[in-house]
Amino acid sequence: MTNTPPPPAGFYPDAQGTSRWWDGQQWTERTQENAPQRAGLGAKLADAGRAMVTREAQAYPDTIWSAVGKPLTGIGGGRYTLTPEYLYFESGTIRTNAQQIRTHEIFDVDAKQSMAQRARGLGTITLHARRADGSSETVVLEDIPNFREGVTALNDAAYTAREALRVRETTQHVNYQGSPFPHAAAPAQAPAAPAPSAASDLNAELERLAGFHQSGVLTDEEFTAAKRKLLGL
Numbered sequence: 001m002t003n004t005p006p007p008p009a010g011f012y013p014d015a016q017g018t019s020r021w022w023d024g025q026q027w028t029e030r031t032q033e034n035a036p037q038r039a040g041l042g043a044k045l046a047d048a049g050r051a052m053v054t055r056e057a058q059a060y061p062d063t064i065w066s067a068v069g070k071p072l073t074g075i076g077g078g079r080y081t082l083t084p085e086y087l088y089f090e091s092g093t094i095r096t097n098a099q100q101i102r103t104h105e106i107f108d109v110d111a112k113q114s115m116a117q118r119a120r121g122l123g124t125i126t127l128h129a130r131r132a133d134g135s136s137e138t139v140v141l142e143d144i145p146n147f148r149e150g151v152t153a154l155n156d157a158a159y160t161a162r163e164a165l166r167v168r169e170t171t172q173h174v175n176y177q178g179s180p181f182p183h184a185a186a187p188a189q190a191p192a193a194p195a196p197s198a199a200s201d202l203n204a205e206l207e208r209l210a211g212f213h214q215s216g217v218l219t220d221e222e223f224t225a226a227k228r229k230l231l232g233l
Contacts, residue, residue, distance in 0.1 A: 125140070
């Protein structure tokens, strides 16, 4: 992402409902009450931000988390929407750069907060993704109001998507295996009974498969095949 130059020195609204002096390089301890017109502008900007988040949620009904970046300049903030399958992110003002990442490709999510961001109640999320072609990508979500919620939502969605993908791939592998001559009956084999020490692990795996089945990740056929594989049937 291209770094924008810092705004000129002046008072800017902070998270405490007052205005804090920005000296052109960093925040200072100098504050003042918001002027009525500035407070009115802040309310309008906040309403606009909430309206944008609402529109994103309507565009993606399965939205888990969404946010709109709030840079000091007030323009050019990124827009981010997380669903179970994708993270959508847009940036730019006149020309919009829209991209998306599948949630199972996300493998690391971090958050940080500078002094300037702390005064405004914002933070930055940095995530790393590993694309299907093996390439790596870093995405930075800057000046996010609910960045801590975003970190939790991104980590949870990425883990759930990876687990669902792993189970689906395992189940498909089981479904495609079989005798090269379907008409020839394979010798009967007694099902292998699980070792007593592995009973708890087997129960946990069965419960996890049942959870994926109930949530719709696995079809009836995939669930039955995976369960038979676990039980050695």
